[in-house]
Amino acid sequence: MSNIELAxxxxxxxxxxxxLSEIESLNIDTPFGKPSDSITVGTLxxxxxxxxxxxxxxxxxxxxxxxYRANIFALKTLGVKYIISVSACGSLxxxxxxxxxxxxxQIFDFTKGIRPSSFFGEGIxxxxxxxxxxxxxxxxxxxxxxTGVGGHVHRTGTFITIEGPRFSTKGESELFRQWGMSIVGxxxxxxxFLAAEAEISYAxxxxxTDYDCWHExxxxxxxxxxxxxLTANTTIAQAAISxxxxxxxxxxxxxxxxxxxxxxxxxxxxxxxxxxxxxLRPLIGKYLD
Numbered sequence: 048m049s050n051i052e053l054a055x056x057x058x059x060x061x062x063x064x065x066x067l068s069e070i071e072s073l074n075i076d077t078p079f080g081k082p083s084d085s086i087t088v089g090t091l092x093x094x095x096x097x098x099x100x101x102x103x104x105x106x107x108x109x110x111x112x113x114x115y116r117a118n119i120f121a122l123k124t125l126g127v128k129y130i131i132s133v134s135a136c137g138s139l140x141x142x143x144x145x146x147x148x149x150x151x152x153q154i155f156d157f158t159k160g161i162r163p164s165s166f167f168g169e170g171i172x173x174x175x176x177x178x179x180x181x182x183x184x185x186x187x188x189x190x191x192x193x194t195g196v197g198g199h200v201h202r203t204g205t206f207i208t209i210e211g212p213r214f215s216t217k218g219e220s221e222l223f224r225q226w227g228m229s230i231v232g233x234x235x236x237x238x239x240f241l242a243a244e245a246e247i248s249y250a251x252x253x254x255x256t257d258y259d260c261w262h263e264x265x266x267x268x269x270x271x272x273x274x275x276x277l278t279a280n281t282t283i284a285q286a287a288i289s290x291x292x293x294x295x296x297x298x299x300x301x302x303x304x305x306x307x308x309x310x311x312x313x314x315x316x317x318x319x320x321x322x323x324x325x326x327l328r329p330l331i332g333k334y335l336d
Contacts, residue, residue, distance in 0.1 A: 051088060051125045053295070054097040055288055056118065056238070057133030057252075062087045062098035064285040073097075075124065078326045079116035079166070083108055086121065092293045097125060101134075101234060110211040110233035116163055119241040123329050128305065129185055130242050131291070132251040133284050136206065136230040137215070137259035139223050146280065147199040149230050149253040150190045151206040154180045156236040159210045164237035166244050166330055170323050173244070173311040180239045182248035188291060188298035189250045196286035204229030206253060208236035220261040231259055245330055248304040252287065254280045308334065 211233035242249035
């Protein structure tokens with residue numbers, strides 16, 4: 048199998064795009080269980096690209112149930128260096144309107160601590176530097192790609208991740224706005240941080256579907272509202288991914304994300320069990336030899 052450098056995590060229909068050929072389906076198991084679904088791999092502009100439906104085909108997993116560790120670990124074993132997350136979000140700002148796209152540069156993790164959020168522990172301690180959770184290099188390339196296909200892009204914003212699966216109350220939504228949050232969703236944490244632990248460059252294409260429930264003149268968010276906007280934006284998402292891959296030679300490189308564990312591992316190797324080292328070899332192997 049040729050090397051797969053770019054992966055897209057998002058809806059199950061993203062891979063139904065023009066120009067994708069040599070399509071195959073991969074069933075992968077990991078030490079953290081199975082991914083959300085089989086991974087679709089196809090050739091686009093001469094490059095192999097992986098597509099993983101975050102919630103499984105048919106949307107059968109809640110945001111809390113998504114096996115984030117298995118998803119990222121599986122992509123790492125395929126050789127993935129860059130991940131594009133495609134997700135829905137609610138706007139917490141008047142100027143970020145439904146139908147527009149945000150490429151966020153910050154995350155606020157407001158999940159409840161019940162999602163496994165690290166590959167480490169059980170004898171291996173890391174303290175990951177997480178000041179910049181989205182890769183600036185990949186985010187810039189993604190923003191250019193979305194703009195290049197006609198999308199309305201906002202290039203900064205803080206993305207607050209809530210536990211879900213329910214939407215916010217009006218009180219919560221108003222508080223998030225007071226905190227200075229830009230958009231709200233349910234899946235960016237811990238996905239972005241696990242990608243960082245796996246030393247994979249990660250950027251997010253967040254599709255604004257609604258104004259959450261704070262906006263006085265707009266109806267509160269509903270599932271129908273989210274699906275309608277996402278369906279309308281699927282064409283833009285597919286075109287942007289195609290453009291990103293087509294121009295990969297212009298933006299790809301070794302980014303800081305690709306060595307994020309260099310100064311994060313703190314446990315003395317002599318105190319780590321060989322079996323634990325072997326389990327995490329795809330993540331830390333280059334630091335063991």
